[in-house]
Amino acid sequence: MVSFSLEDWVIGISTLAILFVGYGLGCYFLYQSRKMKINLLSILSLSMISVSFAWLPVVIDFFTVLVTGLSNDILIYIYLTWIQLPITVLLSQYVAAELLVPSKKLLVVYFLEFLGILFLIFLILDPSNSVICLGYPFKNFYYKISLNIASPTGILGFILIIFVFIFSGIGYIYKSFLSFKSIRNNFRFLGLGMIFIALFGLLDSLVNGVYLVLVRIGATFGLILTYWGLKPKIRKKNHRYSENMKLVSYFLHKPKKSNLLGEIEYYQELLKRPISLFISFYSSDLKLFKIKEIIQKLKEFPEINNKVYWTHEINDDIFEFSQNIIDKFDIMLLFCTKESLNSPEIKNQWISAFESNKIIIPISIKSEIIPDTLRQNEILLYDIYDFNKNILNLRYLILKSIFLK
Secondary structure, three states: OOOOOHHHHHHHHHHHHHHHHHHHHHHHHHHHHHHHOOHHHHHHHHHHHHHHHHHHHHHHHHHHHHHHOOOOOHHHHHHHHHOOHHHHHHHHHHHHHHHHOHHHHHHHHHHHHHHHHHHHHHHHHOHHHHEEEEOOOOOOOOOEEEEOOOOHHHHHHHHHHHHHHHHHHHHHHHHHHOOOHHHHHHHHHHHHHHHHHHHHHHHOOOOOOHHHHHHHHHHHHHHHHHHHHHOOOOOOOOOOHHHHHHHHHHHHOOOOHHHHHHHHHHHHHHOOOOEOEEEEOOHHHOOOOOHHHHHHHHHOOOOEOOOOEEHHHOOOOOOOOOHHHHOOOOEEEEEEOHHHHOOHHHHHHHHHHHHOOOEEEEEEOOHHHOOHHHOOOOOEEOOOOOHHHHHHHHHHHHHHHHHOO
């Protein structure tokens, strides 16, 4: 049996630890996501499993040398280590794009696909110059198979890693400042986790020896931070863990139409009192959005207070939007058109509600019309051809927003 040095043992075991953490958390969240049908969480789980493949060849070689005294063909380890990079980046950044810039999601995906294909082409055509292998035969096993930053493969890999650092890492942290209090820390930890994984993944290509152990501990901590970002906070003892995960991880949950009624029933069970609404709209938009019909329909639902306030019920002066009125409602439904947003009274209403920390759900036919300040809110894109779909989606957004404030 080969004689490993203390440094060999430390590097091998620390690499095994990050592999277990990555696979363990990835498989756990994959199981939870499939059980609760949360597609984005499934994709993020697969990215966690995929990134762990970067350290799998090192662990394989560690045990291979331990048992046989010989290392396998280095090409196997090169491909196993780095073929996962574009896949991991694409999966994780697809989720980030869906959460941060859904309207530009396809642009992000196509850009990463283009870089990923180029990366794989250069890696396959010139594997020996694409990486730097340290370890065997100078040590007992290949403890490091790093990208050669001077090669085209290394440059493309560097760009992909930096993209993760900036787009999802900093992006999630920025998103945390704009999110509901109940999930603010989830986004914060998720962003820090992406930053740690990207940063220490990059440092893995730059340091050697014992410092490599510290880098891999840092990468493991990044995976743990990601876990904290997805881990639910148990608010009530009588709530099961899976229910709370479904609730706090709602930002990864984009339910299909068929699941909306189930989601509505779920939030109804958690609701303690009816929700009071204020409807803010411009008079000329009354027929466009069928606002009277919407108000009548909403009043039929048990979770909505039968008294729905709306612009034309503010006594005689619709310009007077006092704190007394603001205190009466929980959520403002803001119907957005160019005319309404240019109206002094409508502008006064939503700004007053915003400054009072009220929930505002913008409703618009086109998302670009919505004020920048409200772009991070839950938004209903109104379908003028499908009234029932609008009601179903609006009911869902009202319930979700009120509970997660």
